[in-house]
Amino acid sequence: MTTSREVPGPPAGTDLVVVGAGIAGASIAYHAARAGASVTLLDAGRAGGGVTADSFAWIGSSGVSTGAGAGLRVAATEEYHRLEAELPGLPVTWSGSLRWSAGAWGAGESAPEPGPGQEIVDAATAARREPNLRQAPGWALWAPGDGAVDPVGTAERLVAGAREHGARVHLGSPVVAVRQDGAGRAVGAETAAGFHPAATVVLAAGTATKALAAPLGVRVPVEASPATLLRFRAPAGLVRGVVSTQDFDLRQVSADRLIAAADSPERALAAVRSTFRGAEGVELISARVGARPMPADGDPIIGSVGEVPGLYVAVMHPAVTLAAVVGRLVARELVDGVVEAALAGCRPGRFGRFGRGGPEA
Numbered sequence: 001m002t003t004s005r006e007v008p009g010p011p012a013g014t015d016l017v018v019v020g021a022g023i024a025g026a027s028i029a030y031h032a033a034r035a036g037a038s039v040t041l042l043d044a045g046r047a048g049g050g051v052t053a054d055s056f057a058w059i060g061s062s063g064v065s066t067g068a069g070a071g072l073r074v075a076a077t078e079e080y081h082r083l084e085a086e087l088p089g090l091p092v093t094w095s096g097s098l099r100w101s102a103g104a105w106g107a108g109e110s111a112p113e114p115g116p117g118q119e120i121v122d123a124a125t126a127a128r129r130e131p132n133l134r135q136a137p138g139w140a141l142w143a144p145g146d147g148a149v150d151p152v153g154t155a156e157r158l159v160a161g162a163r164e165h166g167a168r169v170h171l172g173s174p175v176v177a178v179r180q181d182g183a184g185r186a187v188g189a190e191t192a193a194g195f196h197p198a199a200t201v202v203l204a205a206g207t208a209t210k211a212l213a214a215p216l217g218v219r220v221p222v223e224a225s226p227a228t229l230l231r232f233r234a235p236a237g238l239v240r241g242v243v244s245t246q247d248f249d250l251r252q253v254s255a256d257r258l259i260a261a262a263d264s265p266e267r268a269l270a271a272v273r274s275t276f277r278g279a280e281g282v283e284l285i286s287a288r289v290g291a292r293p294m295p296a297d298g299d300p301i302i303g304s305v306g307e308v309p310g311l312y313v314a315v316m317h318p319a320v321t322l323a324a325v326v327g328r329l330v331a332r333e334l335v336d337g338v339v340e341a342a343l344a345g346c347r348p349g350r351f352g353r354f355g356r357g358g359p360e361a
C-alpha cells in the first residue's frame with residue numbers, strides 16, 4: 001500500500017478530462033486549455049448549474065490570515081483582474097466590502113485588528129460608502145479590493161474561453177465512472193454517451209466528487225454544507241457594495257434586485273428594512289438552500305491522489321473566490337509539470353492515507 005504523494009509527478013501527457021463545469025472545474029478547464037492541454041470538460045448539467053448558481057459570489061480575498069487557503073485568498077483578487085483582462089465580458093464588479101457587527105463592536109467600543117486587505121473606517125466614512133444606512137456603525141472593516149461576480153455568467157465565460165482554446169465541452173453528460181486500467185491508473189471517464197480517455201482525470205465535481213472517487217477506493221473528505229441564498233426585490237441604488245453584518249451578506253445585483261446569504265430569511269428581511277433608508281418596500285422573492293462542498297478541515301483539497309495515478313482532485317471552499325487563482329495553479333501543475341508551492345497546504349495527503357482502507361480523517 002502506498003501513501004498519498006504530497007506533490008504531483010511529471011505529467012504523463014497533457015490530455016485531461018475535467019469532471020464538473022462549476023466555477024472550479026470551468027476555471028481549471030479554461031486555464032489548462034489556454035496552457036496548451038487537450039481538454040475534455042464534462043458536466044451532468046449546464047455550466048455553473050450546481051451550487052455555483054446559488055452562490056453569493058463575493059470575491060472575499062480580505063481578512064483571512066490563517067490556514068492553507070489564506071495565501072490563495074490574498075492572491076484571489078489580483079488573479080480575477082488578470083482573468084478580466086484575458087476574458088473580455090467576464091461579469092465581475094469591484095465595489096469593495098463593508099463589514100460590521102452591531103452586537104460585537106458598535107459605537108464607543110474598540111475596533112478589531114484589520115486583516116489583510118482591510119482597514120478600519122469610522123462612522124462618517126462608512127456612511128459615505130453606504131449613503132442609505134439609517135445609522136452608520138461606530139466602526140466598520142472596509143476592504144477596498146473586494147468584489148463579486150455573476151457566478152453562472154463567470155462559469156459560462158470560462159467554458160467559452162476553454163472552447164476558444166480548443167477544449168471539447170460536453171454538458172448534460174453525467175460521468176458514471178472513472179475507468180482504471182489493470183494497474184489501477186485512471187485512464188478516462190465513462191458517460192452514457194461514451195468513454196473519454198485521458199492521461200489525467202480531474203475531479204472538480206463539488207459535493208459529487210466524493211461519490212465519484214469512492215468506487216476507486218479513494219475517500220475524499222468533503223461534506224455538503226447547506227447555506228441559503230435570498231433574492232429580494234428592492235429599489236435601485238439601495239446598496240452600493242458588499243455589506244456584511246451579523247444578519248446578512250448583502251449586495252445589489254441589478255437595478256431592482258438584492259441578493260443575500262443569510263441564516264434566516266425573516267430576520268434578514270427585517271434587518272434589510274431596518275438597516276437602510278428607503279428599504280421599507282423590499283420584498284423576499286426566493287430562498288434557496290445550496291450545498292457547498294466543504295472539506296473536512298475547511299481548507300481546499302487539491303492535488304494528485306497517490307493511490308490512483310492519473311487522478312487529480314480539486315474541491316474547495318470558497319470556490320468562487322478561489323477559482324481564478326486555483327485554475328491557474330492547477331493548470332501549471334498538470335500541464336507544465338510544475339509543483340506549485342502555493343498549493344502545498346492543500347494536498348490530499350494531509351488527511352493521512354487518502355483512501356483504500358486509510359484511517360478516517
Ligand SMILES: Cc1cc2nc3c(=O)[nH]c(=O)nc-3n(C[C@H](O)[C@H](O)[C@H](O)COP(=O)(O)OP(=O)(O)OC[C@H]3O[C@@H](n4cnc5c(N)ncnc54)[C@H](O)[C@@H]3O)c2cc1C
Nearest residue numbers: 020022024044050051052055058175206290318319320321
Ligand atoms: C448561499 C451561498 C453563498 C455562498 N457565498 C459564497 C461567496 O460569497 N464566495 C465564495 O467564494 N463562495 C461562496 N459560496 C460557495 C460557492 O458557491 C462554492 O464554493 C462553489 O460554487 C463551488 O463550486 P464547484 O465548482 O466546486 O461546485 P459546483 O458548482 O457544485 O459544480 C460541480 C459541478 O459538477 C457537476 N457534476 C456533479 N456530478 C457530476 C457527474 N457525475 N458527472 C459530471 N458532472 C457532474 C455538477 O453538475 C456541477 O455543475 C456560497 C455558497 C452558497 C450556497
